[in-house]
Structures are given as C-alpha cells and as structure tokens.
Amino acid sequence: MPLLGVQDLKTYFHTRHGTVRAIDGVSFTLEPGETLGIVGESGSGKSVTLYSLLGLIPQPPGKIESGTARFNGADLLNCSLQTLRGIRGKQISMVFQDPMTSLNPYLRISTQLIEPLMVHERINKKQALARAIPALEEVGIQDASTSIHRYPHEFSGGMRQRVMIAMALITRPQILIADEPTTALDVTVQAQILELIKQRQKDLGTAVIYVTHDLGVVAGFCDRVNVMYAGKIVESGSTSDIYYRSQHPYTVALQKSIPALHQKGEDLYTIPGMPPDLVREIPGCAFAERCEYARDRCTTTAIALKETAPGHATACLRTQDGEIELGQED
Amino acid sequence: MLKFICIRILQTIPVLLIIATLTFFMVRLAPGDPISNEKTVPPEIRANLEAFYGFDDSLWVQYLRYMGNLLHGDLGPSYKYVGWSVNELIAQSFPVSLELGIYAFIIALLLGTAAGVVAALKKNSLADYVPMSFAMAGICLPTFVMGPMLVLVFAMWLGWFNPLGWTYWYDRVLPALTLGLYYSAYIARLSRGGMLEILSQDFIRTARAKGLPEKIVVLRHAIKGGLLPVISFMGPAFAGLISGSFVVETIFFIPGLGRFFIMAAFNRDYTMILGTVLFYATLIIILNLVVDVLLVLLNPRMSFD
Amino acid sequence: MSVMPTDIPENDPAPEIRAADLEEGTSLWKDAWHRLCQNHLAILGLGIFVFVTLLSIFGPFLTPYSYETTNLAYGPRPPSLEHWLGTDDLGRDLLTRLLHGGRVSIGVGFCATAVSLLIGVLYGAVSGYLGGKTDAVMMRLVDILYALPFTIFVILLMVIFGRNIILLFVAIGAVEWLTMARIVRGQVSVLKTREFIEAAVSLGLNQRRIILRHIIPNVLGPIIVYSTLTVPAVMLLEAVLSFLGLGVQPPMSSWGLLIKEGAEKMDVYPWLLISPALIFSATLFSLNFLGDGLRDALDPQSSTD
Numbered sequence: 013m014p015l016l017g018v019q020d021l022k023t024y025f026h027t028r029h030g031t032v033r034a035i036d037g038v039s040f041t042l043e044p045g046e047t048l049g050i051v052g053e054s055g056s057g058k059s060v061t062l063y064s065l066l067g068l069i070p071q072p073p074g075k076i077e078s079g080t081a082r083f084n085g086a087d088l089l090n091c092s093l094q095t096l097r098g099i100r101g102k103q104i105s106m107v108f109q110d111p112m113t114s115l116n117p118y119l120r121i122s123t124q125l126i127e128p129l130m131v132h133e134r135i136n137k138k139q140a141l142a143r144a145i146p147a148l149e150e151v152g153i154q155d156a157s158t159s160i161h162r163y164p165h166e167f168s169g170g171m172r173q174r175v176m177i178a179m180a181l182i183t184r185p186q187i188l189i190a191d192e193p194t195t196a197l198d199v200t201v202q203a204q205i206l207e208l209i210k211q212r213q214k215d216l217g218t219a220v221i222y223v224t225h226d227l228g229v230v231a232g233f234c235d236r237v238n239v240m241y242a243g244k245i246v247e248s249g250s251t252s253d254i255y256y257r258s259q260h261p262y263t264v265a266l267q268k269s270i271p272a273l274h275q276k277g278e279d280l281y282t283i284p285g286m287p288p289d290l291v292r293e294i295p296g297c298a299f300a301e302r303c304e305y306a307r308d309r310c311t312t313t314a315i316a317l318k319e320t321a322p323g324h325a326t327a328c329l330r331t332q333d334g335e336i337e338l339g340q341e342d
Numbered sequence: 343m344l345k346f347i348c349i350r351i352l353q354t355i356p357v358l359l360i361i362a363t364l365t366f367f368m369v370r371l372a373p374g375d376p377i378s379n380e381k382t383v384p385p386e387i388r389a390n391l392e393a394f395y396g397f398d399d400s401l402w403v404q405y406l407r408y409m410g411n412l413l414h415g416d417l418g419p420s421y422k423y424v425g426w427s428v429n430e431l432i433a434q435s436f437p438v439s440l441e442l443g444i445y446a447f448i449i450a451l452l453l454g455t456a457a458g459v460v461a462a463l464k465k466n467s468l469a470d471y472v473p474m475s476f477a478m479a480g481i482c483l484p485t486f487v488m489g490p491m492l493v494l495v496f497a498m499w500l501g502w503f504n505p506l507g508w509t510y511w512y513d514r515v516l517p518a519l520t521l522g523l524y525y526s527a528y529i530a531r532l533s534r535g536g537m538l539e540i541l542s543q544d545f546i547r548t549a550r551a552k553g554l555p556e557k558i559v560v561l562r563h564a565i566k567g568g569l570l571p572v573i574s575f576m577g578p579a580f581a582g583l584i585s586g587s588f589v590v591e592t593i594f595f596i597p598g599l600g601r602f603f604i605m606a607a608f609n610r611d612y613t614m615i616l617g618t619v620l621f622y623a624t625l626i627i628i629l630n631l632v633v634d635v636l637l638v639l640l641n642p643r644m645s646f647d
Numbered sequence: 648m649s650v651m652p653t654d655i656p657e658n659d660p661a662p663e664i665r666a667a668d669l670e671e672g673t674s675l676w677k678d679a680w681h682r683l684c685q686n687h688l689a690i691l692g693l694g695i696f697v698f699v700t701l702l703s704i705f706g707p708f709l710t711p712y713s714y715e716t717t718n719l720a721y722g723p724r725p726p727s728l729e730h731w732l733g734t735d736d737l738g739r740d741l742l743t744r745l746l747h748g749g750r751v752s753i754g755v756g757f758c759a760t761a762v763s764l765l766i767g768v769l770y771g772a773v774s775g776y777l778g779g780k781t782d783a784v785m786m787r788l789v790d791i792l793y794a795l796p797f798t799i800f801v802i803l804l805m806v807i808f809g810r811n812i813i814l815l816f817v818a819i820g821a822v823e824w825l826t827m828a829r830i831v832r833g834q835v836s837v838l839k840t841r842e843f844i845e846a847a848v849s850l851g852l853n854q855r856r857i858i859l860r861h862i863i864p865n866v867l868g869p870i871i872v873y874s875t876l877t878v879p880a881v882m883l884l885e886a887v888l889s890f891l892g893l894g895v896q897p898p899m900s901s902w903g904l905l906i907k908e909g910a911e912k913m914d915v916y917p918w919l920l921i922s923p924a925l926i927f928s929a930t931l932f933s934l935n936f937l938g939d940g941l942r943d944a945l946d947p948q949s950s951t952d
Contacts, residue, residue, distance in 0.1 A: 066551060068547055068551060097553045097554075097555065098553065099553070100550070100551055100552065101552035101553035105551070105552075108544060108547070108551075110544060113544040113545060114544045114545055114548045115545055116545040116549065116567075117545070117567070117643055118563075118567050118641065119563070119566075120642075123562075127552055127558075128552045128553065131552070131555070132553060163642040163643070165642065176548075357791055365803065368803065368804075369807060371807065478932070479928075479932075481931070482928045483928055484883055484887070486886065486887060486903070486906055486907070486910070487906060487924045487927060490909065490910035490913055490920055491920075494913050498913070505914070581797070584799075585799070585887065588798075588802075588887075588891060589887060589890060589891065592890075592891060593910065603799075603802075604891055607802055607803075607805075608892070610806070615806070618799075619800075622799055623799075
C-alpha cells in the first residue's frame with residue numbers, strides 16, 4: 013500500500029476574472045522512502061498540488077473542489093483542520109522555494125526551529141533546544157550552539173535553506189515536500205542543498221516529493237517523475253522512462269529546452285506559444301496548440317492518463333494509440 | 343544601545359537651544375505685552391512691573407538672563423499668575439494632562455490594535471467591515487467634533503456624565519474617550535494594514551506548514567511585524583495627543599497643561615508660553631527617542647548604528 | 648516559479664514597469680482613472696467634495712442673508728422654512744455662515760496645501776536628486792523637524808503675528824511640508840538610478856531640465872495622492888485653531904469657529920453644533936476616501952496605511 017495516494021484532486025481559484033482551474037484532476041501515489049519528482053513550468057500547478065495536500069491554499073479565493081488524499085488512514089483533503097495540523101510539520105514537512113522570505117525575520121532561529129518539536133512532541137523548551145542544536149549540525153551549520161540564537165538575516169541564503177531543511181526534518185517526518193528549494197540559490201549552493209536533502213533522506217528514510225521546473229535536477233535525484241502541464245499530469249513514470257522512453261510531446265519539448273544539453277553557441281530550444289489560460293475550458297489536450305504532433309481530434313477529445321507500459325502512463329492520445337513514437341533510446 | 347541613546351540626547355541639546363532662542367525672539371517681537379493687557383495700569387506701577395520682570399534691560403540681556411536660568415532648569419516667573427513660577431504651573435498642571443493622555447493612549451492602543459488585528463484576520467467579513475467603518479468614521483470625527491457630540495449625547499441628553507470638570511473618576515470617561523477614539527481609529531487602520539501585509543508573507547505559510555495552531559501563528563509570528571507600523575505611528579500620535587489635549591481640556595474645562603498653554607497664548611504670558619513650548623518639545627523628543635529604541639528592539643534587522 | 652496561490656490575479660497587475668516609461672504616460676493615467684472609477688467610495692467622496700465646494704463658492708450669493716449682520720431681535724431659532732439650518736444667538740442665518748465658513752475652510756485647505764506642496768516638492772526633489780552628503784543632512788533636518796510639536800508652533804505664530812488669515816495659510820503650509828518632502832525625496836532617489844534618467848544625463852541635459860522634465864512628471868502620482876490627503880489634514884489644523892479661538896475670528900466664519908460656537912451653546916441650541924459638525928465631518932470623510940482611492944489607483948504598490 014502506498015504511503016500517500018492522491019485521487020482526482022481538483023483545486024480551483026475563484027477570482028474576479030473567472031475560475032482558474034489550477035489543478036484539474038491530479039492522481040498519483042508515493043511509496044515509503046521513495047523520491048518523486050514533480051516537473052512542470054510556471055503555472056502548471058505543481059506547487060498548488062502540494063499546498064492543497066497540506067491545506068495551505070488561501071481560501072478564498074482557492075477551493076479544493078474534489079479529490080481524496082489517503083495518508084496513514086486519514087484523508088488529507090477532507091479531514092478536520094485539527095487532524096491536518098497534527099500531520100503538518102510532524103508527518104509531512106515542507107521546504108519552500110525562497111529561504112530569504114520563508115523564515116520569520118522577527119524571530120530567532122532557535123524559536124522557529126524548536127516550534128515543531130514543542131507543538132508536536134510536547135516537550136519543554138530545554139529538551140527541544142537540546143535536539144535542535146544537533147539538528148542544525150546535521151545540516152552543516154557551523155557553531156550550531158551559538159548560531160542557533162541568531163536571526164535569519166544573519167545567515168546567507170544557502171544557510172537559511174539548510175535551516176529550513178533542519179526545521180522540516182527535526183520531527184523525522186515520513187514525507188518531505190521540497191518546493192523548488194534550490195531555485196532561489198546560487199548554482200554552487202544548489203548542488204550542496206540537493207546533496208544535503210539526499211543525505212538526510214538516506215539517514216531518516218523519508219519519502220521526498222521534489223517539485224522543480226528543471227528536468228535536469230530530477231535526473232540524478234528522483235526515482236519517479238510526474239510531468240505536469242496546465243493543471244494536469246501529462247506523463248508519469250520512472251526517471252529513466254521519462255528520460256529515455258518519453259511518451260508525451262511536452263516532456264520531449266522540456267528535455268530539449270535543458271540548456272546543458274545544447275552545444276555551445278547553439279540557440280536554446282524554446283517551446284513555441286504560451287501555456288493556456290486556465291480560466292478557459294479546455295475540452296481536449298491543453299498542450300495541443302503548442303504541439304508539433306497535434307491533430308484536430310487532440311483539441312476536441314477528452315483525454316486521460318493511460319498506462320502504455322507497466323508503471324509508465326501518458327496523457328497523449330497519439331502515443332496511446334501508437335500513432336507516434338517519441339523519445340527513442342539512442 | 344546606550345551609545346545610541348546618549349548620541350540622540352546630545353543631539354537634542356542644540357535643537358532645544360535653537361527652539362528656545364527662536365521662541366524667545368518670536369515672542370518678544372510680538373506686538374503688545376502682558377502688562378498692557380491689564381487695561382489701565384498707572385505709569386509708576388507699570389515701571390515697577392517692568393523693572394520686576396526685567397523689561398527695562400536690553401533684549402540681549404534679557405535673552406542671556408533667560409538662557410542662563412534655563413540652564414538651571416528655571417523657566418522664570420509667570421507674567422499672568424503673579425507669584426507663580428512657570429515651573430510650578432507646569433508641575434501642577436502637567437500631571438492632569440498626563441493622566442488624561444495615559445487613559446487616551448491606552449484606549450487608542452488597545453481598541454485600535456484589537457479592532458485592526460481582528461479585521462485583518464477576518465478579512466472581508468462582518469468583523470472586518472464593521473470596525474473598519476467605525477474607524478473611517480472616527481478619522482473623520484476629530485476631537486473637537488467628537489467631544490461636543492459625546493457631551494451632547496451622554497451628558498446633556500442621557501445625563502450619564504457631567505458635561506465638564508475633572509473631579510470624580512467618571513469625569514475622566516468622556517475626555518479620555520474623546521481623545522483616545524480618534525487615535526484608535528488611526529491605529530485600527532494601521533494595524534489592519536500591517537497585519538494583512540505580514541499575513542501574506544511566506545514565513546506565515548511556513549509557520550502553518552509546521553502545524554502550528556492559528557493562535558501561535560498570529561500571536562508569535564504575525565503580531566510582531568504586523569504592529570511595527572503602529573509603533574512607528576506612536577511618535578506622531580504622541581504629538582497629536584498633546585495638541586488634542588489642548589482641545590479636550592478646553593472642552594471639558596480640565597485644569598491641565600494644555601489649557602494653561604492656550605490661556606497663556608491668549609494672555610501673552612511670555613514666560614509661560616516659552617516654558618510650555620520648551621517642555622512640550624523636550625517631551626516629544628524623549629517620546630520619539632523611546633519609539634525609535636522600541637523600533638530597533640522589535641525589528642532585529644535594524645541596529646542602533 | 649509555478650503558480651503560487653498569491654499569483655492568482657486578484658487585482659489588476661501593478662503597472663510597475665509602465666510607470667517608469669514616459670512613452671506610456673498617457674495610458675498610465677487612463678489606467679489610474681479607470682481604477683478610480685471602479686472605487687465607488689472614492690467617486691462618492693469626489694462627488695461630495697465637489698458638491699460642498701461648489702455650494703460654498705456659489706451658495707452665499709444665493710442666500711438672502713448676510714453672514715455678519717446680526718439681528719438680536721430675531722435671536723436664535725431652530726431650523727425653519729426661512730432659515731433652513733436655523734439662526735444663531737445673534738440672529739444670523741446659520742446656512743449662510745456655514746457656506747461662508749466653507750469658503751474659508753476649503754480655501755485654507757487648498758492654499759496651505761499649495762504652500763506645503765511648493766516647499767515639500769522642491770526640498771524633496773533637490774535632496775533626492777543631489778543625494779550623498781547633502782541629502783543626508785537635508786533629510787536629517789527633516790527628521791529633527793518631524794520630532795517637533797508643530798501645532799504648538801502654529802499656535803505660537805498666530806499669537807505673535809495676530810490672527811491674520813493669510814498668515815494662517817502660510818503658517819500651516821510651512822509646517823505640513825515635511826511628509827511631502829520625504830515622499831518626493833524617496834521617489835526621486837529611486838527614479839534617478841533608472842535608465843531613462845541616466846540616458847538624459849548622458850545626453851548632457853542640464854540638471855534643472857532633468858528635474859523639471861523628467862523627474863517631476865514621474866513623481867506626480869504620489870504627490871497628487873499625498874496632496875489629497877494633506878487638504879483634510881490642513882483643514883483639521885485650521886479648525887482646531889479656530890476652535891481654540893486662535894484662528895479665524897468672528898464675525899468671519901469658518902467651520903472650526905462654527906463648531907466652537909455651537910459647542911458653547913449646545914445645551915440650549917443644539918442645531919448650532921450639529922450642522923457644522925456634520926458638514927465638516929462629511930468633507931473630511933470625502934477627502935479621505937478620495938485620497939485612499941487615488942492612492943490605490945495611482946500607486947498600486949504602496950500598502951494601505
């Protein structure tokens with residue numbers, strides 16, 4: 013049985029300009045200890061998916077319209093706020109994109125670091141502090157026993173992200189959700205943070221959901237990958253499936269646009285067109301208007317994620333029907 | 343911090359000297375004097391009075407004498423209240439103004455922040471619209487409108503309070519409300535804005551993601567930053583409370599320093615005007631210093647340099 | 648970046664880039680006007696204010712009474728068909744006095760704001776544009792002045808130089824320029840690092856021209872917003888002074904003076920208090936809403952405080 017099973021999640025934002033279908037029927041599972049990548053460009057709904065799971069969507073305007081998320085016998089999407097609070101920061105923790113703004117500038121690191129312990133494990137401040145200092149050391153912060161009493165602005169971005177990771181893992185959660193944790197950091201620091209998450213995952217056996225727009229990061233890091241586009245998962249499979257046997261034109265296009273895969277001096281590949289306006293109802297494939305393989309029926313026929321090989325599913329009509337072959341292993 | 347405070351106090355001294363000098367000469371330039379205010383003064387008494395107050399010396403001698411006395415903290419004799427020194431008048435009347443000011447400040451702060459924070463937490467609900475409508479109305483009802491209106495309704499029509507005076511404890515209610523409500527309206531708007539700004543920050547989402555109860559999210563994570571605009575507003579608010587006290591003490595016939603100052607202004611009681619201006623200036627400078635220190639203490643990103 | 652919940656367009660996108668672009672200046676103003684029109688409270692405020700102003704300008708020509716001719720035999724009477732708002736204890740028509748008072752109050756509001764605008768914009772623009780040490784010294788001076796009790800100084804000026812209405816304009820304007828200077832200085836110091844200013848500098852335009860042609864047009868938004876908020880502040884100060892008897896003197900009329908007269912006699916003639924208080928509050932209300940609306944329309948980045 014999977015650790016987390018999400019079924020048909022729909023999160024809409026009801027704005028003055030209409031209803032934005034930010035997530036429109038997303039289903040996936042997460043096994044204990046595995047690393048799942050969620051990849052997509054800005055606006056694809058990858059972050060909203062995860063915020064929905066923890067009830068962090070601002071409501072209104074956001075609203076979870078349907079779906080279930082089975083986790084340890086509870087349904088995250090339909091349980092009480094009380095239950096959800098017991099899970100947040102205890103069994104499922106989160107690391108956010110921008111470490112510069114995700115720590116409270118008015119409170120000492122120590123205060124923020126021991127909060128999950130004090131709320132979830134009901135231990136006193138002294139005991140919590142005794143556990144927080146080694147937790148900081150484990151993420152590579154020097155002089156943890158003195159620097160724990162500093163304020164966030166006294167740390168660099170990379171160091172703050174280390175603090176965020178320590179804070180997320182201090183309760184030894186079963187799932188760590190990392191929402192683009194390296195996007196706001198320097199390239200050299202990015203690698204260190206990735207390495208750190210990997211290391212801590214190995215130590216604690218935590219399952220990780222890693223959200224990124226960078227398919228390159230996913231390769232060395234994730235066991236399985238979901239590719240999202242316009243609020244839907246368009247392809248799901250093992251990392252090697254996604255890389256070498258891609259079954260969706262969007263995934264292929266994403267791969268082509270990884271800068272590192274280009275020759276020096278060669279123009280970078282960009283996907284033509286813009287992501288669709290999610291206020292508009294899209295009857296068929298949302299990617300169709302940017303897709304070089306699209307046929308008329310792509311824009312009119314409703315599509316669903318369908319397995320084309322064991323553990324490998326795609327939402328492309330034409331690959332499902334075997335009309336086109338993509339991503340041949342070379 | 344000590345260094346910061348010392349430097350600020352040292353900076354204050356020249357400022358006060360300049361104020362003293364400017365005020366002294368401005369007052370002396372004015373047409374009329376306190377003695378000519380007493381309708382018919384026989385020439386010999388007038389000469390005696392002028393000699394007593396030192397008006398027969400040149401302006402410079404008077405100025406130097408005044409500044410010399412000022413260095414000892416002596417603000418001189420009142421021209422209007424014969425036999426009283428300005429120091430004595432301030433010492434007697436300021437505690438009354440202080441008491442009024444403290445009540446008003448407490449009303450403004452408690453009511454204002456409570457309304458603002460609740461409105462921010464319950465944004466776009468009745469708990470937001472109702473207090474914020476009152477706050478908007480409050481801002482448009484300055485003390486000299488609010489005061490007479492409160493007196494009209496609660497003292498004259500309903501008869502719950504005395505329309506004026508400062509004798510019984512319940513005499514404090516209407517003046518304190520008059521002075522406090524206006525600033526509570528301001529503070530309510532400021533704290534709502536500040537809280538909304540903070541509540542939309544990423545670190546509030548982090549706090550929620552940690553599973554903290556909403557009470558801790560608000561009280562520990564949001565309040566401190568959310569109420570910083572209110573702290574910054576305190577400097578202007580103190581100055582406003584002082585000028586508000588002129589109005590409120592006039593409306594309710596309260597024997598505070600504000601009323602003495604206004605009366606001194608009418609009577610051309612030079613030394614009293616000078617003394618009160620210097621006293622108020624010092625007070626406001628000190629209060630502003632306290633506010634600045636508070637701001638640094640509450641905001642770890644600021645330092646005393 | 649992915650769609651964060653906060654990215655969902657709740658408001659129209661802030662024209663941050665466009666604001667800096669002279670080419671699109673007209674569309675910025677059109678945008679702002681459009682946004683203002685959608686703010687019903689601001690439009691209501693504008694409507695009320697225009698109505699009250701027109702009434703004050705033309706009203707006195709339409710009423711058959713004089714604002715200063717007393718009619719002791721007629722005496723104080725409650726509102727009636729001949730005297731819509733009643734008469735005061737000297738038998739003067741309150742409506743006529745109210746409209747005349749409006750001329751004075753609104754006139755003071757505009758003139759003093761103009762004075763503060765002139766001083767504040769020049770001071771702030773020069774300080775922000777020159778930058779460096781000059782800027783530091785100039786702004787430090789503003790900081791120090793900020794800490795001083797200005798209502799008291801205006802009172803002092805009124806005492807010394809007599810209760811002259813022109814002087815009142817200047818005195819109030821002269822103390823209300825500080826915030827304007829700060830706002831303009833902040834805008835200018837940001838603007839001058841923008842590319843199009845650097846381009847103008849590199850073209851060899853002289854400094855005066857750069858300030859007048861390039862910087863001032865770009866800080867116009869915040870200046871308009873803050874001016875709209877200064878008018879009620881100034882009117883408030885005038886009313887406080889008149890209320891204390893230190894501003895406009897009878898038989899002239901101003902709203903503050905009428906409220907004072909009303910407050911003195913409210914136990915027997917409450918109508919003398921109610922209508923001046925109402926019209927004054929309504930005007931403050933309309934200007935505050937208009938100012939808030941303009942701020943949202945012209946300067947979407949600034950938070951509401």
